Amino acid sequence: MHQFAKFLLSAIAVATITGCNVEPKAQVKTPTPSAAAPLAKQALHKDLSIWPTITSQVRADPALERRVSALLAQMSLEQKVAQMIQPEIRDIRVEDMRRYGFGSYLNGGGAFPNNNKHATPQDWIALAEAMYQASIDDSLDGSSIPTMWGTDAVHGHNNVIGATLFPHNIGLGAANNPALVEKIAQITAKEVMVTGIDWVFAPTVATVRDDRWGRTYESYSEDPEIVRTYAAAVVKGLQGHADKDVLADDRVISTVKHFIGDGGTVAGDDQGDNLASEQELFDLHAQGYVGGLSAGAQSVMASFNSWHGEKIHGHDYLLTQVLKEKMAFDGFVVGDWNGHGQIDGCRNDNCPQAVNAGLDIFMVPTDAWKPLLENTIAQVKQGIISQARIDDAVSRILRVKLRAGLFDKPSPANRVFSGKTALIGHQEHRAVAQQAVRESLVLLKNKNNILPLSPTLNIVVAGDGADNIGKQSGGWSITWQGTNNTNDDFPGGTSIYDGLAAQVQAAGGKITLSENGEFTEQPDVAIVVFGEEPYAEGHGDKDNLDYQRGMKTDLALLKKLKAQGIPVVSIFISGRPMWVNAELNASDAFVAAWLPGSEGKAVADVLLTDADNNIQYDFTGKLSFSWPKTANQTVNRFDDDYQPLLPYGFGLSYQASATSTRYTLSDNLSEAVQTDASAAKNTVIFNGKTAKPWRMFLTSAQQSVELRSSSASLTGIDYRTVDKVVQEDAFRLKTQGGTEAGVVFSSSFREDLAFELEQNSVLLMTVKPDSDITSPVAIMMHCESLGDAAGSCRASVDITQQLQAMTQGQWQDIAIDLQCFVQQGLAMDKVVSPLALSTQGAMTLSISALSFAKKPPTAHFIQCP
Known part of the structure; x- marks a missing residue:
C-alpha cells in the first residue's frame, strides 16, 4: 500500500509544523527538589524579595532615551505593532516587509534563503540586504526603522554550510573554561556577521534537572555554578564588553533563553510544567539570567514551559514584575516559536494576554503573522491592550536597535565583515573548536x-x-x-x-x-x-x-x-x-x-x-x-x-x-x-477523545485535516462521532474507495514508548465493522521526524482478516503484537505516529478505543514470532 506512506507523512507534516576542572568544592548547598520524585504541586507564595536588582554593564543613556522617545512620538499604532511582530523567512516576502515594516524576522532551524539548504553566504547576505532595504523604505508603511534578523546560532553559525560547529553546550560545560567559551561566542558572532545577520538566539542557560529532557545537551550543567559564569562569558563574546566594544561591528545582539525553568519540568517533559518553589526557581533556574543580564544581554526569550500550570509566555509576575521591574531588565522579551498560542484562551493569531503579561515581540512563524498583527491593533483600539503597554514594548525594541547601532551602521551588505566568506569556517576558528573538543x-x-x-x-x-x-x-x-x-x-x-x-x-x-x-x-x-x-x-x-x-x-x-x-x-x-x-x-x-x-x-x-x-x-x-x-x-x-x-x-x-x-x-x-511494577502504565491514544500528546487527522491521498469537530469529510472519506456507551465516545469512518484514505494519530514530537515493550503490551483496538470488508485495511506505526529519510522507520500490519472474521454491528477487540512493528524497523523510543489506519477500499468502520495495553483473552490477536 505504497500511497499510505505519503498520506501519513503529510499528516505528520501538519502535526509538526510549528544551545579545566569541575571537581566538587566546598560551597553552600543549593536547595534542590527531590531527585526521587517531582515536587507536588503547591500553593505559590510569591516573594519579589527573592529576586535581585541587577546592574547591567550596558547602562542607560539619557541621550539615547531621548531618541527613543522622539521616534516613538512619530509612530502610528500600526507601525508600533509591526515592530512587535517577528515572522519567519519561509512565510514572508520582501514585499511584506516593505508593506508592514516588521521590527524583526527570523530563520527557524532548517530554514534557508530561497529554501535552499546549500545557500551560499552571498545568498544569506542578499536576503538580509533586501529585507533591510524594504524595512527602511517608507513608501508603503511610512516607516524607515531598520529591521533585524534573528537566528539560532547555538553552537556556531550552525544553519550555514561550511561554518565552524563547536561542541554543544553539554560538552563545553565539561570543559569548564569560561575564557574559551567567550572566544567561541566571539567567533560565532563574527561568522554570523559575515552573512549580514544582527541577532543570535543564544545562550541557552537552562539548568537541567532531569536528563530525559530532549534539550539536555543545550545545557552547560545540572548545577547553576557553571551556568551563571558561562552565561556572562557568552554574552560578552557575542555582544562585546561594555567598557570597550559592546555591540561593535563584529558583535551581535545576544539572547539569554528560555526564561524561565525550562530545565526543571516534571519528568523532563519538553514544554512541560516546572513545579519548583519560587526560591528554587531562582536558586536553580535563574542563575544564568543573573550572569547574562549582568553582562548586558539585550534580549530574553520566553520559555515554552509553565510554572505551576501557568505558561511563561503569559506570566505577568515573572515577565514583568520579576524580570523587567525587580531585575531591572530594560531590553526586550521575545517569544519562542508560536509560544504565545499555548496560553489558555490564545491562538497563534490572537493573544492579547501575552502582550499584557510583558511579551514585547511575538515570534509568529507560519501565516498567522498577519491576523495576529491585525488582531493586536484592534485590541489596542478596543482597550484590551493598553497604549502604554504597546509604547513600553516598542521603546524596548527601539532602545536595543539604537544600542546595536542599527540606525547608524551601513546596510547588511556593506558592514565590516559582510561578505568576507573566508571567515566562515576559517582555520583559526576551527583551531579554537578543536581545543574545545579536546577539553570537553x-x-x-x-x-x-x-x-x-x-x-x-x-x-x-x-x-x-x-x-x-x-x-x-x-x-x-x-x-x-x-x-x-x-x-x-x-x-x-x-x-x-x-x-x-x-x-x-x-x-x-x-x-x-x-x-x-x-x-x-x-x-x-x-x-x-x-x-x-x-x-x-x-x-x-x-x-x-x-x-x-x-x-x-x-x-x-x-x-x-x-x-x-x-x-x-x-x-x-x-x-x-x-x-x-x-x-x-x-x-x-x-x-x-x-x-x-x-x-x-x-x-x-x-x-x-x-x-x-x-x-x-x-x-x-x-x-x-x-x-x-x-x-x-x-x-x-x-x-x-x-x-x-x-x-x-x-x-x-x-x-x-x-x-x-x-x-x-x-x-x-x-x-x-x-523496573517499578507499581509505576506500570499504558499509553492511551483515543478513549472517546484523543489523548495528549496525540492529535487526530483525517487523511485522503495528499489531503489532511485535523479533526476538531463531530464531522469532517475529504475526498473519498467521511468522519463523524458516534455513541458506544456514552455520547460521542467513538467515531465512524466511511470510505468510498478508489483513493487511499484513513485516519492518523500523531504527535508533534517523537515519543518514547519503549516501556510498552517491557510491559509486553499490545496495540489494542476496539472496533465495529458496519459493512463488508472487501479490501485490505492496514495499521501503521511511524517513528520518523520530518527530516528523516522516507521509509526508514515505519511498519505496517494488515488487519483485513481479523475484520472479516468479526460479526458486523458488534464491538470487538483486535490486539497486535508490538513485535510485528519492531521487526520491521520501528523504534519504539521514537514514535511519532502510534497508529494510522488506511484503506483503498469502500468500508464503514467504527472505533471506540485505541491504546497500548495487556491483551484481552477474547481479542482477535495478531502475533509475530
Missing part, C-alpha cells in the same frame, strides 16, 4: 591504562559514528533536527575517523574503517564510535536513560570484538549521560565525547600519543552532569541521597590513573534494568 572529552574508564594508544598500532575503527560528522554534531546542525545530512554537508569539517587516520598513517601504523567491525587482519585494538542519533527539542525526550533500549546493536558490536580478544576503546556520542552499564562492561576504555561538532579530528589528539609515544593532550574534561547508576535514576549534585554511578566533577586523566579514585569502574556493573 571526559574519560570514564581506562582499564589497565590502555589509553593513550600508539599511532603505530594496527587499529580497526568501528561504529556508525566513526565517520559521520552529522551524528557527532547532533541537532541544530544545518537542519533543525540535525538529520538528513552527509559528510559533504560539512565542508572543512572532519570526522573522528579522519583525525585518527591522519595520525596513524603519518606514524606508519595501520588503520581500517569498518562500521560493523569486520577485518581481514587481527587488529591490536578497536576504537568503536557510537551513540545517540541527532535530535532537537521534544524529539529527544525519553522515558528513561537506557541506551538503545530494546535493541542493543552497539553492545553486540562491542561484545563481538571483545569475544575475539580485541581490546575495545569506546567513544560515546550523546547529548546527555545515559545508562550504559553493559557498554561500559564491554569496554576497556570509555570516553564521553558528547556532541563535538564539526571538528572530530581533535579526538585523536587526546586518544593517541605522537609517533615517539609522548602524550599530545591529556584528558581534562570533568562531568558537569552526574552519570546515572540505573536507567530510571534522576540524580543531581547535592541531592540528599546522592548515589550516581559517577559524580559531578568526575573525569580520569593520564596523570591520575583509575587506581587513584574510589570511582574505578569494574567490568561487572549491574546490567539489570530496574
